[in-house]
Amino acid sequence: MxxxxxxxxxxxxxxxxxxxxxxxxxxxxxxxxxxxxxxxxxxxxxxxxxxxxxxxxxxxxxxxxxxxxxxxxxxxxxxxxxxxxxxxxVDGEPTVVIENGKILENNLNQIRIPIEHLLSELRTMGVFNISDVQSALFEPGGKISVQKKFQKQPVTPGDLNISPQYDGLPINLIIDGVLLKDSLRSLNLTKAWLHHQLEKQNISDVNEVSLAQLDTKGNLYVDLQGDKSCYIIQTKD
Structure with missing residues (x-):
């Protein structure tokens, strides 16, 4: 052979x-x-x-x-x-490298991580000032986990006693010009309903659509094939 x-x-x-x-x-x-x-x-x-x-x-x-x-x-x-x-x-344990804004050099030396690399990882997490950090740990996989000090953490709706509207994952209805009938069926919607929504932007054929997604607020995102425009169509009139 x-x-x-x-x-x-x-x-x-x-x-x-x-x-x-x-x-x-x-x-x-x-x-x-x-x-x-x-x-x-x-x-x-x-x-x-x-x-x-x-x-x-x-x-x-x-x-x-x-x-x-x-x-x-x-x-x-x-x-x-x-x-x-x-x-x-086998996997190792997380190593604390910053505690209350203080770099723990001995722990960094133990895992052989230079300070420059630590600073680079912090920047990728949006942290540019060591004093803003309450705790930072290097995880076994090499990623860094950061907890900012309380006064440096972003305000959440819970802090303001606000109950935001539920915002779940959008559902794909069209991908690369192909109509996803199962997705429509799961939402109890019809092809006629979808065509009616698309016609609001003078889109007559699903083949023109690269991606169409319906979010939980009733907004239909439509991106056309090629470099054409994209639209957000309000379906709850």
């Missing part, structure tokens, strides 16, 4: 096995991965690439190695969910 065909076949096998294993290992976002998770992922990917192109390597032995790493990762994740000590050992 030609070597190119062998590589293609092994690549297809590797691709779908890796897809299955990744699905089994969970749906963590990259930002939520610990350093250990990242290393395990890189290793499994490396084994999969070996399975794909190293035709001199035994297919079954490489598959066994790939499955072993994946099973160990899944098993460790399962055990960590039910054992706090093991979870802290």
């Amino acid at each position: 030609p070597i190119t065909l062998v590589v293609i076949i092994r690549s297809i096998i590797s691709f779908f096995i890796l897809l299955v294993l990744v699905r089994l290992m969970g749906k963590q976002q990259v930002a939520q991965l610990t350093f250990f998770d990242y290393v395990v992922g890189i290793t499994i990917g490396s084994i999969a690439s070996t399975l794909s192109v190293q035709v001199n390597e035994s297919l079954m032995s490489t598959l066994a190695g790939l499955a072993t790493w994946a099973v160990l990762a899944i098993l460790l994740a399962y055990l960590s969910m039910h054992n706090v000590k093991l979870r802290n050992l």
Whole structure:
């Protein structure tokens, strides 16, 4: 069998096995991965690439190695969910780096984070003044969590004893010119109703619409295909 065909076949096998294993290992976002998770992922990917192109390597032995790493990762994740000590050992614990506006240099040195990196992370959280911070922690995944001092926190409707109107998720009614009938049905609306709303802006064909969303306040957001205008149509006349 030609070597190119062998590589293609092994690549297809590797691709779908890796897809299955990744699905089994969970749906963590990259930002939520610990350093250990990242290393395990890189290793499994490396084994999969070996399975794909190293035709001199035994297919079954490489598959066994790939499955072993994946099973160990899944098993460790399962055990960590039910054992706090093991979870802290594998994932690590949050580290307090600022307390009452004071940078804790010893804790920063312990996790090997320079002050410049801390300041950069704070800026991404909208904090430019250390004195505004009550507490800041570096999470096991490397992200920073910040609690501002009480007097620096934004005012909420609850602070003003205001009960705002409920504002839930908008429902997509049209995507890329395709009418989503299930969405209309879930809202007890009809195609005739939607066409009537679109005609308020002289839109006669749903194919002209890139995205149409209906929010909980009855506002229909319509974005037309290409660089044409977008509209907000009041449906509750």
